[in-house]
Amino acid sequence: xxxxxxxxxxxxxxxIAIGSAQFSHTLHNPFTAGERITMIRLALDEAxxxxxxxxxxxxxxxxxxxxxxxxxxxxTPRFEVVLSNEPVTSRLFKEAGFRVEPIPFYDREKYSSTxxxxxxxxxxxxxxxxxxxxxxxxxxIFGDERLRELALSDQPKHHERQPRF
Amino acid sequence: xxxxxxxxxxxxxxxIAIGSAQFSHTLHNPFTAGERITMIRLALDEAxxxxxxxxxxxxxxxxxxxxxxxxxxxxTPRFEVVLSNEPVTSRLFKEAGFRVEPIPFYDREKYSSTxxxxxxxxxxxxxxxxxxxxxxxxxxIFGDERLRELALSDQPKHHERQPRF
Amino acid sequence: xxxxxxxxxxxxxxxIAIGSAQFSHTLHNPFTAGERITMIRLALDEAxxxxxxxxxxxxxxxxxxxxxxxxxxxxTPRFEVVLSNEPVTSRLFKEAGFRVEPIPFYDREKYSSTxxxxxxxxxxxxxxxxxxxxxxxxxxIFGDERLRELALSDQPKHHERQPRF
Amino acid sequence: xxxxxxxxxxxxxxxIAIGSAQFSHTLHNPFTAGERITMIRLALDEAxxxxxxxxxxxxxxxxxxxxxxxxxxxxTPRFEVVLSNEPVTSRLFKEAGFRVEPIPFYDREKYSSTxxxxxxxxxxxxxxxxxxxxxxxxxxIFGDERLRELALSDQPKHHERQPRF
Amino acid sequence: xxxxxxxxxxxxxxxIAIGSAQFSHTLHNPFTAGERITMIRLALDEAxxxxxxxxxxxxxxxxxxxxxxxxxxxxTPRFEVVLSNEPVTSRLFKEAGFRVEPIPFYDREKYSSTxxxxxxxxxxxxxxxxxxxxxxxxxxIFGDERLRELALSDQPKHHERQPRF
Amino acid sequence: xxxxxxxxxxxxxxxIAIGSAQFSHTLHNPFTAGERITMIRLALDEAxxxxxxxxxxxxxxxxxxxxxxxxxxxxTPRFEVVLSNEPVTSRLFKEAGFRVEPIPFYDREKYSSTxxxxxxxxxxxxxxxxxxxxxxxxxxIFGDERLRELALSDQPKHHERQPRF
Numbered sequence: 001x002x003x004x005x006x007x008x009x010x011x012x013x014x015x016i017a018i019g020s021a022q023f024s025h026t027l028h029n030p031f032t033a034g035e036r037i038t039m040i041r042l043a044l045d046e047a048x049x050x051x052x053x054x055x056x057x058x059x060x061x062x063x064x065x066x067x068x069x070x071x072x073x074x075x076t077p078r079f080e081v082v083l084s085n086e087p088v089t090s091r092l093f094k095e096a097g098f099r100v101e102p103i104p105f106y107d108r109e110k111y112s113s114t115x116x117x118x119x120x121x122x123x124x125x126x127x128x129x130x131x132x133x134x135x136x137x138x139x140x141i142f143g144d145e146r147l148r149e150l151a152l153s154d155q156p157k158h159h160e161r162q163p164r165f
Numbered sequence: 166x167x168x169x170x171x172x173x174x175x176x177x178x179x180x181i182a183i184g185s186a187q188f189s190h191t192l193h194n195p196f197t198a199g200e201r202i203t204m205i206r207l208a209l210d211e212a213x214x215x216x217x218x219x220x221x222x223x224x225x226x227x228x229x230x231x232x233x234x235x236x237x238x239x240x241t242p243r244f245e246v247v248l249s250n251e252p253v254t255s256r257l258f259k260e261a262g263f264r265v266e267p268i269p270f271y272d273r274e275k276y277s278s279t280x281x282x283x284x285x286x287x288x289x290x291x292x293x294x295x296x297x298x299x300x301x302x303x304x305x306i307f308g309d310e311r312l313r314e315l316a317l318s319d320q321p322k323h324h325e326r327q328p329r330f
Numbered sequence: 331x332x333x334x335x336x337x338x339x340x341x342x343x344x345x346i347a348i349g350s351a352q353f354s355h356t357l358h359n360p361f362t363a364g365e366r367i368t369m370i371r372l373a374l375d376e377a378x379x380x381x382x383x384x385x386x387x388x389x390x391x392x393x394x395x396x397x398x399x400x401x402x403x404x405x406t407p408r409f410e411v412v413l414s415n416e417p418v419t420s421r422l423f424k425e426a427g428f429r430v431e432p433i434p435f436y437d438r439e440k441y442s443s444t445x446x447x448x449x450x451x452x453x454x455x456x457x458x459x460x461x462x463x464x465x466x467x468x469x470x471i472f473g474d475e476r477l478r479e480l481a482l483s484d485q486p487k488h489h490e491r492q493p494r495f
Numbered sequence: 496x497x498x499x500x501x502x503x504x505x506x507x508x509x510x511i512a513i514g515s516a517q518f519s520h521t522l523h524n525p526f527t528a529g530e531r532i533t534m535i536r537l538a539l540d541e542a543x544x545x546x547x548x549x550x551x552x553x554x555x556x557x558x559x560x561x562x563x564x565x566x567x568x569x570x571t572p573r574f575e576v577v578l579s580n581e582p583v584t585s586r587l588f589k590e591a592g593f594r595v596e597p598i599p600f601y602d603r604e605k606y607s608s609t610x611x612x613x614x615x616x617x618x619x620x621x622x623x624x625x626x627x628x629x630x631x632x633x634x635x636i637f638g639d640e641r642l643r644e645l646a647l648s649d650q651p652k653h654h655e656r657q658p659r660f
Numbered sequence: 661x662x663x664x665x666x667x668x669x670x671x672x673x674x675x676i677a678i679g680s681a682q683f684s685h686t687l688h689n690p691f692t693a694g695e696r697i698t699m700i701r702l703a704l705d706e707a708x709x710x711x712x713x714x715x716x717x718x719x720x721x722x723x724x725x726x727x728x729x730x731x732x733x734x735x736t737p738r739f740e741v742v743l744s745n746e747p748v749t750s751r752l753f754k755e756a757g758f759r760v761e762p763i764p765f766y767d768r769e770k771y772s773s774t775x776x777x778x779x780x781x782x783x784x785x786x787x788x789x790x791x792x793x794x795x796x797x798x799x800x801i802f803g804d805e806r807l808r809e810l811a812l813s814d815q816p817k818h819h820e821r822q823p824r825f
Numbered sequence: 826x827x828x829x830x831x832x833x834x835x836x837x838x839x840x841i842a843i844g845s846a847q848f849s850h851t852l853h854n855p856f857t858a859g860e861r862i863t864m865i866r867l868a869l870d871e872a873x874x875x876x877x878x879x880x881x882x883x884x885x886x887x888x889x890x891x892x893x894x895x896x897x898x899x900x901t902p903r904f905e906v907v908l909s910n911e912p913v914t915s916r917l918f919k920e921a922g923f924r925v926e927p928i929p930f931y932d933r934e935k936y937s938s939t940x941x942x943x944x945x946x947x948x949x950x951x952x953x954x955x956x957x958x959x960x961x962x963x964x965x966i967f968g969d970e971r972l973r974e975l976a977l978s979d980q981p982k983h984h985e986r987q988p989r990f
Contacts, residue, residue: 021240025560025587032561037220038242051216055202058222058240065850066734066857067727074189074726075223077203087977092850095971146590152582190725190752197726230355231362231569232562239561252482257355260476311755317747351570367550368572381546385532388552388570395685396692396899397892404519404891405553407533417812422685425806520890520917527891641920647912684899697880698902711876715862717883718900735846735883737863 003103005047007083014054015076016040021058027117030147033058042133069096120144121151168268170212172248179219180241181205186223192282195312198223207298234261285309286316333433335377337413344384345406346370351388357447360477363388372463399426450474451481498598500542502578509549510571511535516553522612525642528553537628564591615639616646663763665707667743674714675736676700681718687777690807693718702793729756780804781811828928830872832908839879840901841865846883852942855972858883867958894921945969946976 007014018040021033031039037056044054059072069092082093082100090100111129119126126144127135138144172179183205186198196204202221209219224237234257247258247265255265276294284291291309292300303309337344348370351363361369367386374384389402399422412423412430420430441459449456456474457465468474502509513535516528526534532551539549554567564587577588577595585595606624614621621639622630633639667674678700681693691699697716704714719732729752742753742760750760771789779786786804787795798804832839843865846858856864862881869879884897894917907918907925915925936954944951951969952960963969 022559022561024239025583032239034239034241034243037222037240041220041242045217052210055206056220056222057199057202060225064847066847067730070727070730074197074199075186075202076199077206078199087974088850091971091974146586149582149586187724187726190748229352232565235562235565252479253355256476256479311751314747314751354569362569364569364571364573367552367570371550371572375547382540385536385551387532390555394682397895400892400895404527404529405516405532406529407536408529417809418685421806421809517889517891520913641916644912644916681900692899694899694901694903697882697900701880701902705877712870715866715881717859717862717881720885734849734857734859735862736859737866738859 003105004044004049006104008049008053011081012053015079016054016056017072017076018056018058020061022060025146025150027147027150030117030150031143035141035143039134039137042137043131046131046133065092068092069098117147120147123148168270169209169214171269173214173218176246177218180244181219181221182237182241183221183223185226187225190311190315192312192315195282195315196308200306200308204299204302207302208296211296211298230257233257234263282312285312288313333435334374334379336434338379338383341411342383345409346384346386347402347406348386348388350391352390355476355480357477357480360447360480361473365471365473369464369467372467373461376461376463395422398422399428447477450477453478498600499539499544501599503544503548506576507548510574511549511551512567512571513551513553515556517555520641520645522642522645525612525645526638530636530638534629534632537632538626541626541628560587563587564593612642615642618643663765664704664709666764668709668713671741672713675739676714676716677732677736678716678718680721682720685806685810687807687810690777690810691803695801695803699794699797702797703791706791706793725752728752729758777807780807783808828930829869829874831929833874833878836906837878840904841879841881842897842901843881843883845886847885850971850975852972852975855942855975856968860966860968864959864962867962868956871956871958890917893917894923942972945972948973 018033018036020029023029024032024035037058040056041051044051055077057076059075062068062071065088080099082090082098083103084090084093084100085102085105093100116126116129118124119129130138183198183201185194188194189197189200202223205221206216209216220242222241224240227233227236230253245264247255247263248268249255249258249265250267250270258265281291281294283289284294295303348363348366350359353359354362354365367388370386371381374381385407387406389405392398392401395418410429412420412428413433414420414423414430415432415435423430446456446459448454449459460468513528513531515524518524519527519530532553535551536546539546550572552571554570557563557566560583575594577585577593578598579585579588579595580597580600588595611621611624613619614624625633678693678696680689683689684692684695697718700716701711704711715737717736719735722728722731725748740759742750742758743763744750744753744760745762745765753760776786776789778784779789790798843858843861845854848854849857849860862883865881866876869876880902882901884900887893887896890913905924907915907923908928909915909918909925910927910930918925941951941954943949944954955963
């Protein structure tokens with residue numbers, strides 16, 4: 001939440017792109033784009049950030065890097081600055097002529113998705129690591145149960161093994 | 166605008182799905198999903214409809230009908246009712262178990278995209294057919310010029326002819 | 331049915347490939363591959379043709395003709411002869427080194443899918459044009475109702491118009 | 496074979512879906528869908544299970560989990576119960592409303608594909624681990640030779656390395 | 661040929677992009693990208709244009725216009741000017757910041773692909789409309805025969821009808 | 826370079842296929858197909874090999890092995906012999922009926938792309954491992970800088986993690 005509030009203080013309007021929008025039900029992306037959009041809206045409402053100040057837009061991960069930035073640009077309103085800490089993303093945007101700025105981290109270890117995922121999978125308490133409305137939502141859609149079942153799957157090493165009989 | 170206001174009176178929250186999101190620069194879909202999202206937000210702001218009351222989400226046209234509804238569902242928050250007048254869409258949603266309701270038309274001939282397109286292409290005045298902020302935006306991005314150039318292209322009859330040298 | 335019986339008399343075992351397997355809910359292909367497989371099995375059972383004498387395999391229409399035959403070959407057991415009347419298919423198989431033979435037509439106008447489709451859409455009686463078990467099945471899944479609703483849709487001329495809102 | 500006979504005793508008719516149907520010539524999936532269909536038919540014929548009791552249908556691995564079940568459903572006749580031990584598959588089917596039941600294992604280590612693969616690659620005897628007609632078939636298509644050559648390839652860790660020059 | 665020579669006089673080096681590279685065996689694109697590359701090389705050799713002065717590169721037709729120019733750019737060496745008469749192509753390149761120039765036509769009706777196609781299909785003499793080496797090549801690969809067989813096919817109106825059984 | 830000269834001595838004309846043509850900006854494939862085509866042309870010009878003796882053609886990595894050879898064949902002029910050391914590629918070509926021959930290695934450790942990559946990433950001198958014109962080109966497009974930035978990214982283990990926010 002603090003990363004987001006940092007961003008909103010700096011810029012009047014944000015485009016929050018939900019990446020890898022076509023993927024779900026994997027350990028790394030357990031939730032659909034629709035579910036992630038719902039959770040972000042809940043969190044921002046809770047933080048009293050007006051919906052007028054942002055767009056929530058799902059973007060597919062093309063995996064073809066020359067098309068990655070043009071694809072994202074086609075799905076979003078015009079923007080000038082990109083906020084990202086991820087190196088490949090940053091490089092692609094820079095080569096495309098955009099200004100890229102980092103987002104400062106707040107307690108990266110505690111609030112990381114890896115930490116949250118680990119707690120859910122191991123049955124430890126995780127609800128305090130996300131905003132209350134998001135914790136409720138995740139439980140309503142049995143998201144914690146889903147994450148635990150996905151963790152049972154033998155993780156495939158290569159692409160054609162998921163899912164299989 | 167009136168269709169939208171009809172919808173907002175009937176339901177507390179709407180998901181406005183921008184279909185065929187991967188297509189642009191054709192006579193039928195001259196604008197990118199990002200440009201369409203911008204225009205809809207401008208129009209709804211002008212009509213003083215709070216952004217808190219809707220989601221604006223681009224959805225690709227899969228053209229594989231058995232996957233069309235599941236794909237849209239994956240990209241959107243949960244919904245119960247579908248507002249649509251289009252028969253194929255309606256049929257697919259009904260078979261998937263959703264309730265489908267029609268949207269009443271207001272002056273369908275005057276405000277149709279076909280009418281607007283025809284006027285732009287033929288150099289007639291069109292600005293009064295869309296909200297003022299949208300007319301401004303279209304002119305800022307030279308959208309009318311784009312539409313006229315696209316209309317010059319010999320329309321391909323079959324799929325592999327667009328675009329070609 | 332007679333086409334099929336002609337084929338079974340001539341060859342000990344057949345592979346019946348259900349083409350365009352990824353498409354459904356269009357006027358030309360109103361049924362899913364799964365529904366078409368069910369109907370063919372019903373018809374062949376009714377004609378007392380043992381399931382041991384054939385394979386029923388859905389094959390996607392790749393629309394990339396250099397890959398079309400290799401794709402079909404990858405999805406099917408080995409075969410030597412192709413039975414087809416369709417020129418593009420025949421040409422592709424011949425260029426790939428297969429022997430292609432035509433299937434004689436029996437009352438082509440009466441039993442064509444175009445004729446059946448036309449009767450269903452216009453509310454005329456159509457059940458006598460298909461085997462009884464198939465007519466029952468189609469009615470059970472409201473297939474005739476589906477066809478009539480699909481016919482209401484304004485037919486899109488170019489690809490990005492289906493389906494739309 | 497015993498897993499299959501368990502299934503046939505429990506249910507009158509089965510749909511045997513051949514997953515990852517678009518992949519072949521990898522260590523994990525050395526055979527094409529067509530080759531796998533052939534082998535399963537040979538094995539079931541040998542076990543005297545009538546072809547009238549099942550459908551053999553190849554299904555592509557979409558890797559987009561929200562579309563995975565709808566895709567499989569579109570390619571198959573209607574079914575009510577899913578037999579699967581694999582967690583991701585099971586989770587997806589459950590969320591889609593299907594009843595999912597496990598298949599008991601018989602000598603899982605001895606008859607696993609991993610064990611068979613390992614023996615073929617290392618030149619040990621493997622024929623006794625598969626039905627005789629299947630062993631013959633594999634040798635006829637030089638399947639064992641193929642597996643050994645595929646094992647020579649340096650296994651790519653990430654997706655864009657297969658195959659390459 | 662004259663169009664090409666016009667281009668070579670004006671610019672020291674050209675990139676000749678073979679568009680719709682994934683399509684073949686249709687009336688509009690009867691030849692594979694590889695066959696078209698072969699024919700262009702034959703024609704340019706015959707016109708004594710050194711291969712050092714150009715690149716012959718196949719480019720797929722993405723049909724997603726926002727990705728069309730980035731895709732072509734990713735497959736080709738850097739270029740500054742685009743030679744094209746086609747409006748959609750020209751518009752896309754202009755919006756992407758490239759300079760676009762037209763190519764003057766020489767006897768457009770006589771040497772058009774439509775004219776050549778029409779003559780081949782109707783059994784009239786066509787060899788004088790293409791360079792001799794190209795006419796030889798086309799006959800060697802039975803390209804004229806292929807074109808006549810493709811013309812027999814009932815032309816599908818919508819996308820999922822090609823090819824079908 | 827010596828591998829290439831070996832090949833040119835043995836055969837009058839070569840097709841140099843640039844594989845994985847759709848990928849770029851990854852550690853394994855840092856350059857676009859267009860950039861790779863440019864570099865190979867520069868290197869061959871420097872080695873005084875006439876462009877008339879080869880074709881430089883980008884080919885996508887389909888990852889569907891039954892379609893891999895047909896796809897490459899569709900994009901290239903006719904060929905009879907394949908020069909490759911890579912086992913999967915070799916196996917696929919052999920099964921498709923082509924003659925496959927190995928390319929002898931020259932100082933494989935010193936001139937391998939792994940070695941070059943390692944040196945660039947670690948700031949060691951690398952320019953002597955590639956032809957001078959290629960070293961210049963790479964520096965002009967800041968290719969070394971790109972490689973170093975790509976190396977900073979935490980490498981994703983599974984497919985949907987690249988790139989992400």
